[in-house]
Amino acid sequence: MVLENLSSSLKDTLKKIARAMFVDEKLIDELNKEIQRALLKADVNVQLVFNLTKNIKERALKEKPPAGTTQREYLVRIVYEELVKFLGEDKEEIKITKKKPFKIMFVGLYGSGKTTSISKLAKYYSKRGYKVGSLGLDVHRPAAPDQLEQLSTQVKIPCFIDKKEKNPEKIYKKFEKEYSKFDILLIDTAGRDALSSELIKEIKSINKLIKPDENLLVINADIGQAAEKQAKTLHDAGAITGIIITKLDGTAKGGGALSACSATGAKIKFIGIGEKPEDIEEFNPKGFVSRLLGMGDLELLLEKTKDAISQEKAEDLSKKLMKGDFNFIDLYDQMEAMSKMGSLSKIMDLIPGIGGIKDKIPKDMLQVQESKLKKWKYILQSMTKKELEDPEILDSNRIKRIAKGSGTNESEVRELLKQYKQSKKMMKLMKGGSTDQKGMEKLMKKFKGKVKF
Ligand SMILES: Nc1nc2c(ncn2[C@@H]2O[C@H](COP(=O)(O)OP(=O)(O)OP(=O)(O)O)[C@@H](O)[C@H]2O)c(=O)[nH]1
Ligand SMILES: [Mg+2]
Incomplete structure (x- = not known):
């Protein structure tokens, strides 16, 4: 389970609702305090946390539970819905069109997980019947072409690389005739050590040449809320179409990264939850939050604690x-x-x-x-x-x-x-x-x- 700590504190908090005798302002305030504590620990931005709990309180005090729903059940629902909103509401999956190839390019800082994510998406889409290939345009790191080649072999897809060429445009053009044989082409680019206007310019110029259908910014979850800056800068510049958050398995700050990216309006498309090619998931806020809160268990608990008195x-x-x-x-x-x-x-x-x-x-x-x-x-x-x-x-x-x-x-x-x-x-x-x-x-x-x- 990713975000183990966040999940267990949120679960404990919600269990309190199930056991509470009353849903009153005091309970809502207590609940909100605990939600705040849990989210701040997960490195979520303070302002975002306060907005979230403010919404929860407003709704909990104002809205009447629909018929057949107790106040406690409804309060849990409100928390769930607000968290879903917080993480981007609806899932926005990548729609692979019939265009051959459908190009997905990966950009991001050094070591964020671009090349690994390529092998993961290669496996993900191959399993769904697409013919997938990879293209290596990282001309900076000497070992990059070998790494892409190895990972591509591991997930059994062809890989286009030129270990000697130092100009990515030339590499792209070199294999251009081959691409139409594939449904999906996954394009690896060089990592950068910082965000700069130079980087945006570079991404834009490569976009012009390659015209990717999806341009995904890969962000390492362990930077927490600092993810906002990257997401915002590139999203606002129109340089990306979505985000992959990686390494959610290995950090307590994942909540910060996810919420910060969602707040910029950029859509999180996938999350990386391990090092292996199968460790990737399409990001679906609803499913993600229900798992985080252990909704199934919680509903059971609410059912059980319904008082005997009619x-x-x-x-x-x-x-x-x-x-x-x-x-x-x-x-x-x-x-x-x-x-x-x-x-x-x-x-x-x-x-x-x-x-x-x-x-x-x-x-x-x-x-x-x-x-x-x-x-x-x-x-x-x-x-x-x-x-x-x-x-x-x-x-x-x-x-x-x-x-x-x-x-x-x-x-x-x-x-x-x-x-x-x-x-x-x-x-x-x-x-x-x-x-x-x-x-x-x-x-x-x-x-x-x-x-x-
Ligand atoms: N635990 C975990 N490790 C990951 C995940 N994604 C990537 N990694 C690891 O992160 C390290 C860097 O991954 P790469 O895919 O090489 O990152 P990159 O962005 O291509 O790096 P550069 O090309 O050097 O910029 C590797 O050791 C990966 O195994 C993930 O979701 N979970
Ligand atoms: Mg790489």
């Missing part, structure tokens, strides 16, 4: 909560739901105008423990229907009976009763916080929208 039950419960008229059965449902959703205090944070009231509620009421819930369940099971519906009738005799029947003690039954009374009081306070019916409905909507089940 939407209707939750709505029903919140209505009762708001009306303040509920009995023991509702109390139990409420407690059970709270333990699934997280603490009551967290839920209250989401309801506007409730903040002040929160302080008046006993702390232990805001936390429900699993073990207590179990006991309360037994206690409730030992009550008659009448008692459940009207807890006020519980006197000491009834309490004694219930404790015995449920295998608990009287103080535990009393505690449950106390909890009920406190809840009821709290509901009244909440009611007081929003007096008229309209305000209540608004509050409910807020409650429903923010809390996902």
Whole structure:
């Protein structure tokens, strides 16, 4: 897997969404911070990172998930979509036309991987049924023709080189009659040690002679965001038609190189992911990002963490909560739901105008423990229907009976009763916080929208 580190931090970050109880601004901010950290580590440009997380936040707060999608699932989708946009959106493959030959030229700095990429594309296109040949125009490095010859033999394609000739134009013309026998001609050029206007001029003049159908700038991923300068200069000068990013397998800075190139508007056509001829992939932002995020696994995780409580039950419960008229059965449902959703205090944070009231509620009421819930369940099971519906009738005799029947003690039954009374009081306070019916409905909507089940 390329960009292993970036991938694993992004995956961890997204797993947090799947496990989160709420999708709220706090979660989105936390998520964005972690995305920023992961991308900055991968040498992505700070400004690009901030733009990305800004878009994520804006969309996450503004857009409503489509029907059948939870807020959590939708948040993951937003992250995915924004990352895809970040890396150039749609794939832009090289369309090999019937023209013979279809010429693809490779340019770039020293050692960026031009000659190796030629052997990779030779194999890639041969496998797809094209007749491919290579042409060596690197007249600077003495070993260049031999290297191209060797690599071409390895992938079983003919290779045109002239080890003695030092003028690339002459070499090109020398074999000109041969080229039309091929579907695709892959043209190797000399590396440069720096980008300069001289280089652009050179590329343009060679373009004039050769008229390549594709002119690919080969960039080594380990330069990270510095790739922008090369990509931008050559793309803006109209000297290239696309980019190959190589050595993505061997660097932690690949995210920087990919995003920097995409930001210039130049299209990344292939990525090199190893030294062998088969180590090349067409660059497809969608597939690339889904693999990076481990989308398959993530979807499974989201599915698994869907809470047991149904939407209707939750709505029903919140209505009762708001009306303040509920009995023991509702109390139990409420407690059970709270333990699934997280603490009551967290839920209250989401309801506007409730903040002040929160302080008046006993702390232990805001936390429900699993073990207590179990006991309360037994206690409730030992009550008659009448008692459940009207807890006020519980006197000491009834309490004694219930404790015995449920295998608990009287103080535990009393505690449950106390909890009920406190809840009821709290509901009244909440009611007081929003007096008229309209305000209540608004509050409910807020409650429903923010809390996902
Ligand atoms: N790990 C890894 N190594 C690569 C990749 N692409 C190229 N290399 C290695 O990078 C080194 C340079 O590759 P070349 O293809 O010779 O680069 P070049 O741009 O032709 O170099 P010059 O002709 O000297 O300018 C070689 O050792 C390649 O094996 C890649 O995707 N992954
Ligand atoms: Mg070379």
